[in-house]
Amino acid sequence: MLESLSSKVHDEARQGEAYQPQGAGRKEFRKKFYIESYGCQMNFSDSEIVASILNDNGFGATGNYAEADLVLLNTCSIREKAEQTVRNRLQLFRQIKESRPGMLIGVLGCMAERLKSKFLEEERLVDMVVGPDAYRTLPGLIEEAEGGQRSVNVLLSRDETYADISPVRLDSNGVTAFVSIMRGCNNMCAFCVVPFTRGRERSRDADSIVRECADLFRNGFREVTLLGQNVDSYYWMDEATDQTVTFARLLEKVALIDPLLRVRFSTSHPKDITDEVLETMARYENICRYIHLPVQSGSTRILQLMNRTYTREWYQAKVDRILSILPGCGLSTDLITGFCSETEEDHRDTLSLMEYARYDMSYMFFYSERPGTLAARRYSDDVPEDVKKRRLDEVVKLQNRLSLEKNKEDVGKTFKVLIEGDSKKSAADWRGRNSQNKVVVFPKEGKAFRKGDYVHVAIEDCTGATLIGRVVE
Structure with missing residues (x-):
């Protein structure tokens, strides 16, 4: 989907590091696994689920891939650069495997779903391919691969949430943790591959979320971030009480665990964040005053092509509403330059919207067509790359100025x-x-x-x- 030139983005990949599972004591594992995660925070959260499943099946983690019996890459299809990085890593691991034929190599996540045949048959880079909803089948797939059979499961699920699996916290600072509350996405944004690689929305039961957050707090963590492709559309029916748990109610449940537990969330689709959510945030001091509110473009015409379901004016009104209920709330966003047919006027609309919202920070990209998306099927990727990059450079420079201005306003506070x-x-x-x-x-x-x-x-x-x-x- 996107090619990043942001001045403020995280590393393209955070490699797995050696860790000791919480509560595992001196447990000995018969085999070792190594895992790298790429892309969004949901992938890093999924890697913690995978680590838990592997621990239960005799695999302990190592930070040294050269000694691993199982090497896994949890992949992302959002940007072409991320896909190329993964291919380069797989080629490296394949070279190591030549001297260690017993080592298994597996691809997890969104690239697994999209490029399974290429990995397994055409390029023969991996022994196993596992989609985001198939991690429970890892033990069986590993057994098949150990027997010399290339194994694959990329089936999407309408109900898998991994609610009963306690994640192993990888590369943790012991203070902050991410908690997945839902999976999949129902928003068919034209540029996005997620609905095709992660399936439809399904919400995890609220009780399991609250239990996980409470356990984290008891183990010394002081901040949780509730994760989902679109957290505001969270919806769960409590059959015991016959009551619906909305995202606002879930936020409250987690906030009530303890005043010393900070609560964050990501990501919010502008069309779904409600006054109920904002008022809940205002009511509890430990729910952080920060909202990531992706706009993607400041042009109503481009927003319609993107299938974002709101206009420029509607988004501006949502920003006004947030700041009226939560004065001083931090705002960040995602921005794409050079989407199909974008004109200079559309680009100026994006710059002026940035000035209006005065974001504290942004994740900024230029458009890169992703196979299988609505945009790839419907529109021509007709903005020259040099124009995309020049517009992105202007967006980055404006955001750098806004970030500095916003931070200067905090001096003295x-x-x-x-x-x-x-x-x-x-x-x-x-x-x-x-x-x-x-x-x-x-x-x-x-x-x-x-x-x-x-x-x-x-x-x-x-x-x-x-x-x-x-x-x-």
């Missing part, structure tokens, strides 16, 4: 910050985030704080990406 660990630049400084999801860095100064503590930080300076301050009483 004091924020409650959750300490997540050492600053990336210096072990003499702490790093955390405020409710608005802004990174805050401040000196330790010999004070007896630790990860997971809340502190109040007075902001004295900033960059476009970071607030800088000192702890105050």
Whole structure:
């Protein structure tokens, strides 16, 4: 779908690292697995489910792929660059396998669904291909592959949510965790491959979500992010009470676990975020004042081609409503430049909408056609790549200016910050985030704080990406 040139995006892939499963003590595993995850946070969350399934079947994690009996890549089809990165990694692992013929290589996730035949038959890069809804079948697929048979299961499900599986927290800081609340997507956005690779929406039962969040809090975690392709359309019927649990009600249930447990969520489709959700956020201090609200384009014409189901004016009214109920709420977005038939006027509409919403940060991409999407079937990818990149550069520069302006407005203010660990630049400084999801860095100064503590930080300076301050009483 998208090719990233963002000035503020995460690494294309976060490689698996050695970890000790919570509560596992000194449990010995007969085999080792190594996993890398690519793309959206849902993929990283899925990898934690996969790790739990593998642990239960005799596989322990390693951070060294050269010693692994099983190497897995949890893949993403959103951007062409991510797909090419995965292909390069598979070729590397295949070379290692030549000297370790017993090693198995598997592809999980969205690329598994989309490119299964290429991986298994044409390129013969992998031993197994497993789609996002088939992770429970991993033990059987591994057994088939060990017997020399290439194995595959990419069937989509209408009810799989993995609600009963307790994820193993990979690469965890012990403070923040992601909790999947639903899977799939019903929004047929023209540029997006997710409905075809992850299937239809289905919500996980609320009781299991609350239990997982409560367990995380008891184990020392102080922040959870509720995950879904479109969290605001969460819907679950509690058969015991015959009551419906909406996303707003779920937010409240998690917030009530303990006032010291921060609650975030991602992602919100603008058409589904309701006043009920906003008012619930306003009612509970531990529900963070931050909303990721992807707009994709500032042009109503392009939004219609994208099948986003709202207009520019409607989106502006939604931003106004959010800020009226939640003054000072942090806002971020996703933006695509160069979608099919986009004109300079459409592009200027995107720039002006950015000025209107004054986003704290954005994930910015230029359009890259993805096979199988509605856009690929209906429209011509007719904007030249150099034009896409030039427009993206203008979007990035504007967002950099807006981010710096918004951060400068915070200088002189004091924020409650959750300490997540050492600053990336210096072990003499702490790093955390405020409710608005802004990174805050401040000196330790010999004070007896630790990860997971809340502190109040007075902001004295900033960059476009970071607030800088000192702890105050």
